[in-house]
Amino acid sequence: MGFLSRASKTLKPPKNLSLLQTHLTLNPLSSIFRRNPVSTNFNYDPLRLSQAFCSHSRQSSKENAVDLSQYPAERIRNFSIIAHVDHGKSTLADRLLELTGTIKRGHGQPQYLDKLQVERERGITVKAQTATMFHKHSFHGADKDGAGEEPSFLLNLIDTPGHVDFSYEVSRSLAACQGALLVVDAAQGVQAQTVANFYLAFESNLAIIPVINKIDQPTADPERVKAQLKSMFDLDASDALLTSAKTGQGLEHVLPAVIERVPPPPGKSESPLRMLLLDSYYDEYKGVICHVAVVDGMLRKGDKIASAATGQAYDILDVGIMHPELTSTGVLHTGQVGYVVSGMRSTKEARIGDTLHHNKTIVQPLSGFKPAKHMVFSGLYPADGSDFEALNHAIERLTCNDASVSVARESSTALGLGFRCGFLGLLHMDVFHQRLEQEHGAHVISTIPTVPYIYEYSDGSKVEVQNPAALVANSKKQVTACWEPTVLATIIIPSEYVGAVITLCSERRGQQLEYTFIDSQRAFMKYRLPLREIVVDFYNELKSITSGYATFDYEDSEYQQSDMVKLDILLNGQPVDAMATIVHNLKAQRIGRELVEKLKKYIDRQMFEITIQAAIGTKVVARETISAMRKNVLAKCYGGDVSRKRKLLDKQKEGKKRMKRVGSIDIPQEAFHELLKSS
Amino acid sequence: MLKSTFTPFFSTIPAKPRFPKPLPSTILRALTQSAPPVRQNTSLTIFPPPTSAYVHLPFCRKRCHYCDFTIIALGSSSSSNQPEDDPRMVNYVQLLCREINATQVKTNPPLETVFFGGGTPSLVPPKLVSSILETLRLKFGLSLDAEISMEMDPGTFDGEKLKGMMELGVNRVSLGVQAFQEELLKSCGRAHGLKEVYDAIEIVGSCGVENWSMDLISSLPHQTPEMWEESLRLTVEARPPHVSVYDLQVEQGTKFGRLYTPGEFPLPSETRSAEFYRMASRTLSDAGYEHYEISSYGKKGYQCKHNLTYWKNKPFYGFGLGSASHVGGVRFSRPKMMKEYNGYVENLENGLVDCGGSKYIDVKDMAMDVVMLSLRTSRGLDLKSFGEAYGSSLVVSLCEVYKPYVESGHVVFLDEQRRAMTVDELNSFKLNEEEIEKSLAYIRLSDPDGFLLSNELISLAFAVVSP
Ligand SMILES: Nc1nc2c(ncn2[C@@H]2O[C@H](COP(=O)(O)OP(=O)(O)OP(=O)(O)O)[C@@H](O)[C@H]2O)c(=O)[nH]1
Numbered sequence A: 001m002g003f004l005s006r007a008s009k010t011l012k013p014p015k016n017l018s019l020l021q022t023h024l025t026l027n028p029l030s031s032i033f034r035r036n037p038v039s040t041n042f043n044y045d046p047l048r049l050s051q052a053f054c055s056h057s058r059q060s061s062k063e064n065a066v067d068l069s070q071y072p073a074e075r076i077r078n079f080s081i082i083a084h085v086d087h088g089k090s091t092l093a094d095r096l097l098e099l100t101g102t103i104k105r106g107h108g109q110p111q112y113l114d115k116l117q118v119e120r121e122r123g124i125t126v127k128a129q130t131a132t133m134f135h136k137h138s139f140h141g142a143d144k145d146g147a148g149e150e151p152s153f154l155l156n157l158i159d160t161p162g163h164v165d166f167s168y169e170v171s172r173s174l175a176a177c178q179g180a181l182l183v184v185d186a187a188q189g190v191q192a193q194t195v196a197n198f199y200l201a202f203e204s205n206l207a208i209i210p211v212i213n214k215i216d217q218p219t220a221d222p223e224r225v226k227a228q229l230k231s232m233f234d235l236d237a238s239d240a241l242l243t244s245a246k247t248g249q250g251l252e253h254v255l256p257a258v259i260e261r262v263p264p265p266p267g268k269s270e271s272p273l274r275m276l277l278l279d280s281y282y283d284e285y286k287g288v289i290c291h292v293a294v295v296d297g298m299l300r301k302g303d304k305i306a307s308a309a310t311g312q313a314y315d316i317l318d319v320g321i322m323h324p325e326l327t328s329t330g331v332l333h334t335g336q337v338g339y340v341v342s343g344m345r346s347t348k349e350a351r352i353g354d355t356l357h358h359n360k361t362i363v364q365p366l367s368g369f370k371p372a373k374h375m376v377f378s379g380l381y382p383a384d385g386s387d388f389e390a391l392n393h394a395i396e397r398l399t400c401n402d403a404s405v406s407v408a409r410e411s412s413t414a415l416g417l418g419f420r421c422g423f424l425g426l427l428h429m430d431v432f433h434q435r436l437e438q439e440h441g442a443h444v445i446s447t448i449p450t451v452p453y454i455y456e457y458s459d460g461s462k463v464e465v466q467n468p469a470a471l472v473a474n475s476k477k478q479v480t481a482c483w484e485p486t487v488l489a490t491i492i493i494p495s496e497y498v499g500a501v502i503t504l505c506s507e508r509r510g511q512q513l514e515y516t517f518i519d520s521q522r523a524f525m526k527y528r529l530p531l532r533e534i535v536v537d538f539y540n541e542l543k544s545i546t547s548g549y550a551t552f553d554y555e556d557s558e559y560q561q562s563d564m565v566k567l568d569i570l571l572n573g574q575p576v577d578a579m580a581t582i583v584h585n586l587k588a589q590r591i592g593r594e595l596v597e598k599l600k601k602y603i604d605r606q607m608f609e610i611t612i613q614a615a616i617g618t619k620v621v622a623r624e625t626i627s628a629m630r631k632n633v634l635a636k637c638y639g640g641d642v643s644r645k646r647k648l649l650d651k652q653k654e655g656k657k658r659m660k661r662v663g664s665i666d667i668p669q670e671a672f673h674e675l676l677k678s679s
Numbered sequence B: 001m002l003k004s005t006f007t008p009f010f011s012t013i014p015a016k017p018r019f020p021k022p023l024p025s026t027i028l029r030a031l032t033q034s035a036p037p038v039r040q041n042t043s044l045t046i047f048p049p050p051t052s053a054y055v056h057l058p059f060c061r062k063r064c065h066y067c068d069f070t071i072i073a074l075g076s077s078s079s080s081n082q083p084e085d086d087p088r089m090v091n092y093v094q095l096l097c098r099e100i101n102a103t104q105v106k107t108n109p110p111l112e113t114v115f116f117g118g119g120t121p122s123l124v125p126p127k128l129v130s131s132i133l134e135t136l137r138l139k140f141g142l143s144l145d146a147e148i149s150m151e152m153d154p155g156t157f158d159g160e161k162l163k164g165m166m167e168l169g170v171n172r173v174s175l176g177v178q179a180f181q182e183e184l185l186k187s188c189g190r191a192h193g194l195k196e197v198y199d200a201i202e203i204v205g206s207c208g209v210e211n212w213s214m215d216l217i218s219s220l221p222h223q224t225p226e227m228w229e230e231s232l233r234l235t236v237e238a239r240p241p242h243v244s245v246y247d248l249q250v251e252q253g254t255k256f257g258r259l260y261t262p263g264e265f266p267l268p269s270e271t272r273s274a275e276f277y278r279m280a281s282r283t284l285s286d287a288g289y290e291h292y293e294i295s296s297y298g299k300k301g302y303q304c305k306h307n308l309t310y311w312k313n314k315p316f317y318g319f320g321l322g323s324a325s326h327v328g329g330v331r332f333s334r335p336k337m338m339k340e341y342n343g344y345v346e347n348l349e350n351g352l353v354d355c356g357g358s359k360y361i362d363v364k365d366m367a368m369d370v371v372m373l374s375l376r377t378s379r380g381l382d383l384k385s386f387g388e389a390y391g392s393s394l395v396v397s398l399c400e401v402y403k404p405y406v407e408s409g410h411v412v413f414l415d416e417q418r419r420a421m422t423v424d425e426l427n428s429f430k431l432n433e434e435e436i437e438k439s440l441a442y443i444r445l446s447d448p449d450g451f452l453l454s455n456e457l458i459s460l461a462f463a464v465v466s467p
């Protein structure tokens, strides 16, 4: 639901939060968490709490080390850590896991919850991760419980990604939470994803605890950040925690604040079981593992459950918590977040957002999520044409763990059999490619990413075009109109860069919607931009013209009518379907020239002269030629020693194998990779 | 019905080799489904005993700047005339003869060709060459009309020495002239100058060596088209019955490798280097030489018989430091370091070196060798014998890949009478087994366009043989 819910936001950064409340009814999640939306301060009657605790002494399954029955809803807090990219979410999560003894200090790698190789290599979080922790705490002024001990709380922490592509993960995570730590870098202040993620949490009615992190940095300016939080989000500066996830400073206040300010999960323990399916992945040993939030009732190992979406019934084979490794508990109670293994054969059966309930009981399904919205599409083909089945298998396996990718088979004359995949954004696409290679050993060629256009034909029909090759000239069915998707972009920059950014946005056919100042040094701008214009290199460009200071976020918005044409690339007069793109008419020539030059650079000389052309219909807008190869190295095979020559030729053969043959032209894979990088 | 019962029956045949003893089964094992099977009965004729021997004499005065061969630089101490008993040479020749003697032979037809390569074989005293030839004669026998070639460098021999060699039986001289420009000889580190070149040509003539080759190198640094034209002209004037033109290769680890990048000044550009090749082809063809192999030109009857064994993928012995042999279907290179070579000879004497055909021989490798080597020649690939050995469907596939290159003028399809098929004929021609058998006999690369791009073209065939 990420983009859609954010699409419902007001365009103005609200100085007055009550403005936003009118939108809350649109939020599909608000029905799950019925409580006062804006209050960020929750104080519980400790007496009531301990009573609840006593009355809740159920029999616990003794074989399990963790006895979840000690944790009624009142003793549970579910919270996410949200922030702009790199503001320190995962590092803060490390510290909290250490502080609660969930992981040992100094053991394991930093950013413990970033488990994927891509995440570790890129130093970013891609997938939200949940970890359950236990922490003793007594409310200020309250008595300790009967045994004179502080009561223990069960805390579910969800570390989320910061990058815009993965905001779907954030939305999903927030659905299992009642509160969020909004982390802000003390030096960088509020940035574009801070704004976006704040609204996600706010619209989900979560208690928001601002955490100003990295206060150890010499340039840290917490006071300024506090002022920004106040002016941008109307968050009370006195509520903000000051921390350094690096030095540990201020960390002791974080969990008490979570316990005191985040409300417990609101479900009813006496009601029939309802749980929200948050995420699923495939584990080689255990099979499909689902992450669930038990909203009402309780779940035990051995229970028979059913999916509200499919009616399919399953036996609960294992149930437990992420501690942070899977820890069997045999039971999950109201308000708890954990995992279940239910003998599902494929993650396709585990529909994210589905409601699971006891078999043969009738419950009102939870509202779930809207499906992820695919912003860019590209063709994925095996780099080695013969490897289609291997790629098919790899994609199937990977989509088991990344359900946010859409996959449909397609074929290309140039590249053979492949897939048209939809992604949440370009980073997502990149990460998907990398995971395919690293985790599943697949080598792929990707075609130029395209956004989904809508074309209207003379016969009145309208089609969504996800693959430029599908736009074929047809005299009977002429294109009469075209619409392209747009986004609402948030850009935050130091004020001296405003001019440069305005120029960039207007080059990208942007329309300015708003231009204000966060404080004396920082400007906040909102633009409507065609999605196509930002999909590839906009962010890099923005970073480079602002010396790296700009931050950028977007949410999808409506379609706008545009003059979009298909740009063909022809090699020796033959159009190469996999290289076609859809571009704005006014930019066709420039882009055509750029693509043609790139190809010239990456295609090696061959035995024939090669002409490379870019054309709109029959009109050639750019042209280059690669002259024919003149001569090979003519080894002499001295003394009958042919081994060296053989090696050279074998290498040459292998090199050719790695290329894609289009007509009689060998195209290196890098040529395809390079094309992706053009705007 | 028959078919449906037949198929499962077939699949129950065990994957083990069905033929008991050595070569046929190893070949069959190497087959994959995609490669057509080798005809069993041809396998014995594939590996007849060698009748050629390459003998490596690694000594040089000094290393040329482009050279990365296995050589031993004697240094300038032995500059003018070598002491007849330089212990390095004496010891080496002794070891070499031990290797020859220790070589296991099953049947031994007499040798038809012997090639002394190097290094600079002409530095070796005739006395030592004599002992090598004597050893070969005793071991294998030497055919009366055997071609015995020796590489000789200007400045390393006089009339007397050459006469001495001829008396021993050397009847073909490969003269390493390389260039006719003093500055080029110098800049590529040759141990001789232009005067020695003319002297050497003179000596070869006056000694009555009838069969000799002038060896040249094209695409040297700073070489201009004018210089190359001059070299070719002077070559033709010297009337050697054979000319070898090697295209300079800048190898890693050589002085040139450190100094120069191919295609960049002072080396000629790719275009110019191709032009040098065309000039040689044109000039020498006009002067009556047949361009019978990528870098070899010969007057009628003067093709180098020894080198033809290479291009025909025939077996040959190799003796001496770093030399390569092709015996029993196995290609083997001897150690390039003296110490290791010494150990190798000792092991050979003690029967520890396994020279049998027991090694795994991949039929695809053999097919690729045949394609690679035969396409270097003007004769080209003999489709009939290739089809018999490796399957006629492979021939069809080869014709299919090469078809577009016939149109582009890089490849020539020839019939039994060596008449070239025209593009029009080809376009109306059905590329199937019967048609090919009926009207196609050879595939060759065109001269000079096909030869110039031989790597490209041959690697296309490789992809067909071993996808
Ligand atoms: N100086 C300082 N550096 C910190 C602090 N907290 C995190 N960092 C560093 O900031 C960088 C980013 O930290 P992460 O924890 O990966 O940030 P993140 O918000 O999880 O990033 P994404 O998941 O990619 O959005 C790392 O190099 C951390 O070591 C802090 O309190 N002080």
Ligand SMILES: [Mg+2]
Pocket: A089, A090, A091, A111, A114, A124, A125, A159, A160, A161, A162
């Ligand atoms: Mg992170």
